Amino acid sequence: MPSRSLSRTTWFAILGATLLSGLILWETARYARSVALDEIRTRSAYTLDLVIENLRGELAKYSFQPRLLAHSTVLTDALTQYPQASAMDRANSELERINEVTGARATYLMNKDGLTIAASNWSSDKPFVGSNFSFRPYFKEAMQGRLGRFSALGTTSGERGYYFAHPVRNADGIIGVVVVKMGVARLETAWRASDDIILILDEEGIVFLSSRPEWRLNAISPLSAAAHQRLSETRRYAGEAHRELSFSRAPDSDIIEIGKIDALGTSNRTKKYLAISAPMNEAGWRVLILADASGVAYRVQIALLVVGFMLASAVLASLNIYQRRRRLNERLELQEAAKAELGDKVRERTKDLSRAVARLRAEVSERQRAEEDLRRTQEELIQASKLSALGRLSAGISHELNQPLTAIRNYAENARVFLSRNNTATTDANLGSIVEMGERMARIIRNLRTYARNEPVGSRPARLLQSIRDAIGLLQPELRSADIEVTSDFTDDELMVIGGDVRLQQVFVNLISNAIDAMSNAPRRHLTVSVEPRATDVAITISDTGPGLRAKDMNRVFDPFFTTKEVGKGTGLGLSITYGIVNQFGGYIEAANNDDGGATFTVTLHRVESNREAAE
Ligand code: ADP
Numbered sequence: 001m002p003s004r005s006l007s008r009t010t011w012f013a014i015l016g017a018t019l020l021s022g023l024i025l026w027e028t029a030r031y032a033r034s035v036a037l038d039e040i041r042t043r044s045a046y047t048l049d050l051v052i053e054n055l056r057g058e059l060a061k062y063s064f065q066p067r068l069l070a071h072s073t074v075l076t077d078a079l080t081q082y083p084q085a086s087a088m089d090r091a092n093s094e095l096e097r098i099n100e101v102t103g104a105r106a107t108y109l110m111n112k113d114g115l116t117i118a119a120s121n122w123s124s125d126k127p128f129v130g131s132n133f134s135f136r137p138y139f140k141e142a143m144q145g146r147l148g149r150f151s152a153l154g155t156t157s158g159e160r161g162y163y164f165a166h167p168v169r170n171a172d173g174i175i176g177v178v179v180v181k182m183g184v185a186r187l188e189t190a191w192r193a194s195d196d197i198i199l200i201l202d203e204e205g206i207v208f209l210s211s212r213p214e215w216r217l218n219a220i221s222p223l224s225a226a227a228h229q230r231l232s233e234t235r236r237y238a239g240e241a242h243r244e245l246s247f248s249r250a251p252d253s254d255i256i257e258i259g260k261i262d263a264l265g266t267s268n269r270t271k272k273y274l275a276i277s278a279p280m281n282e283a284g285w286r287v288l289i290l291a292d293a294s295g296v297a298y299r300v301q302i303a304l305l306v307v308g309f310m311l312a313s314a315v316l317a318s319l320n321i322y323q324r325r326r327r328l329n330e331r332l333e334l335q336e337a338a339k340a341e342l343g344d345k346v347r348e349r350t351k352d353l354s355r356a357v358a359r360l361r362a363e364v365s366e367r368q369r370a371e372e373d374l375r376r377t378q379e380e381l382i383q384a385s386k387l388s389a390l391g392r393l394s395a396g397i398s399h400e401l402n403q404p405l406t407a408i409r410n411y412a413e414n415a416r417v418f419l420s421r422n423n424t425a426t427t428d429a430n431l432g433s434i435v436e437m438g439e440r441m442a443r444i445i446r447n448l449r450t451y452a453r454n455e456p457v458g459s460r461p462a463r464l465l466q467s468i469r470d471a472i473g474l475l476q477p478e479l480r481s482a483d484i485e486v487t488s489d490f491t492d493d494e495l496m497v498i499g500g501d502v503r504l505q506q507v508f509v510n511l512i513s514n515a516i517d518a519m520s521n522a523p524r525r526h527l528t529v530s531v532e533p534r535a536t537d538v539a540i541t542i543s544d545t546g547p548g549l550r551a552k553d554m555n556r557v558f559d560p561f562f563t564t565k566e567v568g569k570g571t572g573l574g575l576s577i578t579y580g581i582v583n584q585f586g587g588y589i590e591a592a593n594n595d596d597g598g599a600t601f602t603v604t605l606h607r608v609e610s611n612r613e614a615a616e
Contacts, residue, residue: 017318021311025304032303036296037274041254044276044291047196052280052287055187055200059162059283062182065102066166067147069178075109075118075168079176082117091118092129105161105183106154109168111176114139126156133179137234138165142177149283151184151208152236153217160184160208160216162283184209197273197290200280204231206242208285218243220288249275255293272296375457378580383454385577386506389513390452396477400444404437411437447473451509455502459585461608462499464538465490468529471508475516482516483525490531496608497538499585504605507581510574511542511601517565518546518599537587538607543600548593557591 069075078091091109099107099120106128108119114134122129133139133155138148148165161181168176191198191211199220200209204227207215219242223231231237248257256275273290280287415430447470472479472486479486497504512527519525528543549557556562558579563570582589587605594600
């Protein structure tokens, strides 16, 4: 029988499937994440390139201007003739005009000490003229003969800008510095539309430009003391305080988590960004693109859901198949068991049947043996009773033979006398009588011999009337000595019945003997034997004029050993044997009393159809 509990193999299969599913899900998550991140990375790299290119283009537009201006005689004159008013006016107007053409935020001229002596915004409410910017690195670089570059917050204007500075020379060497301040706010406005956060960081890690205005001038990492020192020396951001953006980045990862920025007006939730950056050394900047990576988790979830669903479907399908197979196996096992049980039952029944058959066979052969014994016994009995009847007949028969024998002797003696007298005619008559007597004796003896013959068992066509005549013939001496008158009315010699000649003769010998016995003391002694042929059978009645059967004996006369005769005379077997013989031939025998006394025995036997009748 199938066990209800799961087998070890099944447990291993479940464990294996779980581990495999876990591995697949883990790999799926990893793969989906890397694909999503790669996509973002590619997009960000593109954005980064765009931003850098854009910045480079913008910077390139202004970087060469101070160099051009440095050769202007108006400016060299202003430097050499300072503080002559007319030279200053010319320089102011020249710078204002040029600034207007170039679209710069401001263009101005500083002397060797860093003092601004002329500026494009000379006439504005916050003119640079008179201010000293010697603390700015661009001034120092220009004074060293190089192109000064610097990004900073204007100390006067409070506006962010990128400064390009170039030394102004004459024969004596560097006599001043011309500066072009480029406005940067406009760049940011273009970035606002971008989904990504674009940050331009300076060398200290301070956000100089940002697509998020609120992040401006905040630091992405803690500032060192040296950095603080540098910032205050160069007054880069005009003394503005720098808050720290809470950027946290795992080592070797380009994912940045930004949190606690509610104070900055964004979100109070930690958000993940993919960071990609590139240096812009010529500007002293680092461009940082922060791409929103929160979609990655969503993509991973979707991928996990899809794969999970597929896995679950696969698991369910396998379970289903497993269950079906299990059920099928169970059913097959049950069928096998039922078949085996049926086989057992059939075998058992077959065994029972064979035993019963064997028993029946034994019984049948036992019965056959018994029947055979019975048949043999009956036959022996029939023969014995016949021989005993012969014994009884012998007295009459010897008398019957004695009579012709005496007659023969008399006829022979007489013949001798007639022969001596030469009376041949009478002699011949006597001899004829002797032959007749001899024939009669031979007939009697033949009848006796036939009767004594042991006839083989079985039925065959028998000549009925011959048997009756032979029976009467055998009993003739007794009938005569008992002075019984015999009436027999039958003529059809060819009447054939199913029987046997000798046994039929025995039947009639028995019935006639009983009639002779019954009539021994009767006043009238008359035996009637009649034969009545019918369509398929024939009835033979034997009637006497004896006392008849007593009413109480009517049903018992055919029983073996029933006799009313005195000891030594009757055996009580005659009628019983007669009954058996008639029965053997398929006929039957009945006993009845005559209306005027006396008994009648009727034997009914089957007729054998003559060929003529059969032909019809
Ligand atoms: P048994 O002649 O040796 O007695 P049976 O079987 O021939 O045996 O007869 C049985 C009995 O049936 C006889 O004893 C007799 O009483 C009775 N019986 C037979 N035949 C006749 C008959 N023709 N008339 C009266 N009684 C008869």
